[in-house]
Amino acid sequence: MNKFTRREVLAIGTTAFATVATVALSSSPFALAEAKKTPKSLLESFTGGKQVNEGKITLEMPEIAENGNTVPLSFKVESPMTKDDYVKRVIIISEGNPRPDVATFNFSPLSGEAAASSRMRLAKTQNIIAVAELSDGTFHMTKTEVKVTIGGCGG
Amino acid sequence: MANTKPRIKAPKSAKQGEIITIKTLISHVMETGLRKDKKTGELIPRQIINKFTAKFDGAEVFSVNLDAAISANPYFQFTMKAEKSGEFEFIWQDDNGETYSKKSPLTVS
Amino acid sequence: MNFSAFNGRLATLYTTCAILISAGIVSLVSAPLFDHAKADDNLPADITTIKVKPSTADSPFKDLYSGWYFRAKETQNLQKDDFENPGFLWVEKGQELWSKVDGKAGKSCASCHQDAQKTMKGVGAQMPKWDEKAKRPLTLEQRINTCRQENMQADEWKWESDPMLSMTTFIRLQSRGMPVNIQSDGPMEAWVEKGKKLYYTRVGQLDLSCANCHENNYGKYIRADHLSQGHSNGFPTYRLKWQKLGSLHRRFKGCMTNIRATAYKRGSDEFVALEIYLAHRGKGLQVESPSVRN
Numbered sequence: 001m002n003k004f005t006r007r008e009v010l011a012i013g014t015t016a017f018a019t020v021a022t023v024a025l026s027s028s029p030f031a032l033a034e035a036k037k038t039p040k041s042l043l044e045s046f047t048g049g050k051q052v053n054e055g056k057i058t059l060e061m062p063e064i065a066e067n068g069n070t071v072p073l074s075f076k077v078e079s080p081m082t083k084d085d086y087v088k089r090v091i092i093i094s095e096g097n098p099r100p101d102v103a104t105f106n107f108s109p110l111s112g113e114a115a116a117s118s119r120m121r122l123a124k125t126q127n128i129i130a131v132a133e134l135s136d137g138t139f140h141m142t143k144t145e146v147k148v149t150i151g152g153c154g155g
Numbered sequence: 156m157a158n159t160k161p162r163i164k165a166p167k168s169a170k171q172g173e174i175i176t177i178k179t180l181i182s183h184v185m186e187t188g189l190r191k192d193k194k195t196g197e198l199i200p201r202q203i204i205n206k207f208t209a210k211f212d213g214a215e216v217f218s219v220n221l222d223a224a225i226s227a228n229p230y231f232q233f234t235m236k237a238e239k240s241g242e243f244e245f246i247w248q249d250d251n252g253e254t255y256s257k258k259s260p261l262t263v264s
Numbered sequence: 265m266n267f268s269a270f271n272g273r274l275a276t277l278y279t280t281c282a283i284l285i286s287a288g289i290v291s292l293v294s295a296p297l298f299d300h301a302k303a304d305d306n307l308p309a310d311i312t313t314i315k316v317k318p319s320t321a322d323s324p325f326k327d328l329y330s331g332w333y334f335r336a337k338e339t340q341n342l343q344k345d346d347f348e349n350p351g352f353l354w355v356e357k358g359q360e361l362w363s364k365v366d367g368k369a370g371k372s373c374a375s376c377h378q379d380a381q382k383t384m385k386g387v388g389a390q391m392p393k394w395d396e397k398a399k400r401p402l403t404l405e406q407r408i409n410t411c412r413q414e415n416m417q418a419d420e421w422k423w424e425s426d427p428m429l430s431m432t433t434f435i436r437l438q439s440r441g442m443p444v445n446i447q448s449d450g451p452m453e454a455w456v457e458k459g460k461k462l463y464y465t466r467v468g469q470l471d472l473s474c475a476n477c478h479e480n481n482y483g484k485y486i487r488a489d490h491l492s493q494g495h496s497n498g499f500p501t502y503r504l505k506w507q508k509l510g511s512l513h514r515r516f517k518g519c520m521t522n523i524r525a526t527a528y529k530r531g532s533d534e535f536v537a538l539e540i541y542l543a544h545r546g547k548g549l550q551v552e553s554p555s556v557r558n
Contacts, residue, residue, distance in 0.1 A: 066336040066558040067504035070226045081236070094224055098189050101222035105233075110216045112174035112236030118219075119226040149488030160356060164347045182353040184507070227507035228350040
């Protein structure tokens, strides 16, 4: 994906501001390193700055999550999954959690399909991004918004 | 973690070339490292399963690098193309250095 | 704004909320319930229905709905298949503990009760049950601890401990699909009455009783949650909020804290009575333990 929507620009702006604020307040080098990680920087370190195309990968998550602690997630990448043409890795990135890292799934031609399911935590309503790295060195992404509701009965 | 228990659901037999589905679950709190102890106000150190690996006859089929955003009691569903008979090995690595593993045979006809 | 003025405003806000909630003016928004025909295609493992006619004369409900009915599809799906259901991690532990020798008498549960699949079938559906020796009703937790102390000479398990939750869930599972059927006459009658009184008593700063939410407003939204009818057939339950399995008494405590009341203790006579009353009014609903709720 090459363009950012207005919402993303706003999100990145806020994250950048928070980063500056955290760095300014903290003297610990550990906190400094942690604070630097953003959805954007995580994506860049995954792709090595290469172009990312839309499509080829689908991500299935509920539109509204009843509880942010356990939100089902499934993805699938179109691929023949042969020795010469397969999906190497899929990274899941959160735009709204305290840390953007969710998980990286590593596939092999033995996998048969480049598909997996898991369950994740969402701190609030946000976009979840899935990016696949193919054996030919190309990257493909998709994203989906999940609304997280605040339960009535926290007990 | 004393009480960590893996569960797996993998077929015991398959036809050659068949794509089989495997499900795994392990009991683990997946402590994020972001929560504070309510009494002391101190951060509770992160303790998660940070890596899951599925091997078949020693070769890695599928693996996951996990971060703290994976839910407690991590669940994975994935596939493998059944080529030959052999043995699955599933391995979970904990932040505390422990590993948990479980094996399961597969007969391919 | 100075601090005391802020505090004052906060207090006013709380009071306003409390008045509005108790008057049913805000927060409880009517929402259509799910399509029941569709829900039936998706029933949890071993369960044939989540809707039954009440069997008690004083029931306030036309139909009894299991808490399952009020949950989102994704939460329901977690309970549909026993492998997907994280509650089964505790079931497996319970199964191991069943035949594990513990205590000075050198016994395990299996030493006396043999195969749980046969001997424990239906037991969980009848708890809490009158105990002639103790001259009081015992919950499943209390019954297990009585056995551990008297017959196994082993230490008691704490109410919300992992082994206790594992054992209660394992035993309740042996009754899955069977209707809740506790004795509510004879010596149990006084306990049902005590529980009923607690159920209808308004408590806490928000001045709410169980009935205000679970009887008068079930199916409606409280903030973003559908209120259930507050039945106990799915407990112990794997609750997404807890990210683990929990007891009915833990849920009671949570409810009471939410309405800013001082909660009773797990295993207290008050909670035992409330558990008995809930089982009594929920008779006929199928045991779903371990259920999955949000």
